[in-house]
Amino acid sequence: MNYEAIEQALAELPLYVYAWIDPKKLEFSDRVRHICQTECTMYGKSWACPPGVGTVAECREKCLRYNKALLISSLTEVADIADMQATLATRRGHEELTDQVGDILRTHGLEPYILSTEACAICGRCAILDGKPCRHPEKMHPCVESQGINIIPTLEENGLEFQYGQNIVTWVSLLLFRDAE
Numbered sequence: 001m002n003y004e005a006i007e008q009a010l011a012e013l014p015l016y017v018y019a020w021i022d023p024k025k026l027e028f029s030d031r032v033r034h035i036c037q038t039e040c041t042m043y044g045k046s047w048a049c050p051p052g053v054g055t056v057a058e059c060r061e062k063c064l065r066y067n068k069a070l071l072i073s074s075l076t077e078v079a080d081i082a083d084m085q086a087t088l089a090t091r092r093g094h095e096e097l098t099d100q101v102g103d104i105l106r107t108h109g110l111e112p113y114i115l116s117t118e119a120c121a122i123c124g125r126c127a128i129l130d131g132k133p134c135r136h137p138e139k140m141h142p143c144v145e146s147q148g149i150n151i152i153p154t155l156e157e158n159g160l161e162f163q164y165g166q167n168i169v170t171w172v173s174l175l176l177f178r179d180a181e
């Protein structure tokens with residue numbers, strides 16, 4: 001894989017940082033799933049979230065079918081991070097960046113399995129609420145945490161932080177892929 005060419009393309013994007021990750025080093029934890037179940041209002045309301053994504057063991061098994069991952073992060077400053085509406089509004093830009101990075105990997109012949117942020121917002125009402133399959137499985141990205149992934153140790157191992165300042169919103173995506181080399 002021509003990582004240098006990919007990195008040149010990544011340098012054109014307003015990413016804060018990126019890092020090449022070994023998926024085997026990702027931490028999968030039932031504690032993360034417990035937080036989804038007990039603290040997130042989207043639990044059971046999106047195919048991008050648990051339990052629709054499968055058990056943590058199933059998610060881990062799927063992620064470990066890939067032997068490489070690209071972690072990307074973007075930062076956005078907001079006036080007041082406690083303003084959830086303004087904070088969540090910064091997510092759209094990160095999702096667009098994530099799709100752009102996915103396209104870069106595809107132009108290099110890779111087929112990324114993309115994990116991104118929060119619940120999918122493509123449809124006004126997720127099909128899971130009507131007991132129907134996802135309408136856009138090729139476009140929707142399950143949330144990183146939905147897989148049971150605790151991303152903090154991975155960030156730390158790569159010298160990254162999750163919080164860069166009081167009013168800085170940090171978004172993280174993981175693009176897993178198979179590198180045959």
Ligand code: SF4
Nearest residue numbers: 120123126127134135
């Ligand atoms: S694409 Fe639509 S149906 Fe699929 S997860 Fe997203 S919101 Fe739900």
